[in-house]
Amino acid sequence: MANRTPLIAGNWKLHKDCAESIAFAEALNKAIPADIDVDVMVAPTFTALYPVCECLKTSPIAVAAQDMFWETKGAWTGEISAEMIRSCGCTHVIIGHSERRQFFGETDETVNAKLKAALSAGLIPVICIGETDEERKAEKTFEVLETQVKMGLKGLSAAELSSAVLAYEPVWAIGTGNTATPEMVQEVHAFLRKVVADGFQKELANAMRILYGGSVKSGNIAELMALEDVDGALVGGASLETESFSGIVRYK
Ligand code: 13P
Numbered sequence: 001m002a003n004r005t006p007l008i009a010g011n012w013k014l015h016k017d018c019a020e021s022i023a024f025a026e027a028l029n030k031a032i033p034a035d036i037d038v039d040v041m042v043a044p045t046f047t048a049l050y051p052v053c054e055c056l057k058t059s060p061i062a063v064a065a066q067d068m069f070w071e072t073k074g075a076w077t078g079e080i081s082a083e084m085i086r087s088c089g090c091t092h093v094i095i096g097h098s099e100r101r102q103f104f105g106e107t108d109e110t111v112n113a114k115l116k117a118a119l120s121a122g123l124i125p126v127i128c129i130g131e132t133d134e135e136r137k138a139e140k141t142f143e144v145l146e147t148q149v150k151m152g153l154k155g156l157s158a159a160e161l162s163s164a165v166l167a168y169e170p171v172w173a174i175g176t177g178n179t180a181t182p183e184m185v186q187e188v189h190a191f192l193r194k195v196v197a198d199g200f201q202k203e204l205a206n207a208m209r210i211l212y213g214g215s216v217k218s219g220n221i222a223e224l225m226a227l228e229d230v231d232g233a234l235v236g237g238a239s240l241e242t243e244s245f246s247g248i249v250r251y252k
Contacts, residue, residue: 007211010239018048042064062092098128119161167211190228221233225252
């Protein structure tokens with residue numbers, strides 16, 4: 001059984017301007033003990049990345065972008081490359097969030113292109129997957145997730161994927177208050193580990209951190225973290241306040 005360091009990640013989505021992001025990062029830095037034994041990550045908006053990275057330079061809190069583009073440079077108006085994200089001081093990037101898939105045309109192919117570019121730039125990718133309500137009701141959950149993992153990670157070796165993090169976020173649980181039950185989460189996470197073991201490598205599957213996301217709060221984090229195959233959380237709404245996020249980080 002691999003020793004996986006838990007990762008608690010906050011996705012700020014379209015919240016907080018620069019001043020608010022800096023003030024919040026400072027507050028989190030004070031609230032989260034420097035010697036905390038879990039990895040902590042926050043994902044501000046693109047425009048707040050540089051100031052938040054500067055503010056958290058000497059803290060244990062890592063900073064991620066919420067998305068990226070796969071090209072390194074060129075005539076791609078409005079896009080941001082992995083290198084640019086690195087140059088802000090970020091170490092992580094979220095790829096394939098369901099909101100990107102739902103509203104901005106993200107596909108497993110674009111996830112794969114972004115993942116390759118992120119890894120080439122030395123960013124740690126947090127790759128999001130998850131089924132919709134209709135897919136779960138149609139009993140397609142496992143099929144959908146298997147495709148998302150296989151297509152998203154296609155063409156990469158176990159060595160290249162060694163830093164990669166998976167985040168299982170059932171779409172129907174995001175922002176709804178409907179957390180998946182512990183049984184559902186454990187069943188899916190164990191399945192995902194098997195997909196990675198069969199499609200890539202057993203050692204990679206054992207070492208890979210698989211986060212759960214979808215209405216995670218300080219009140220349900222402990223029971224989720226107690227599950228064998230849950231290695232952390234990707235938190236939306238409850239990551240926007242110091243007390244709730246630091247409460248989740250200190251779930252033990
Ligand atoms: P909520 O925690 O608000 O449900 O959002 C989850 C999420 O989408 C994190 O990326």
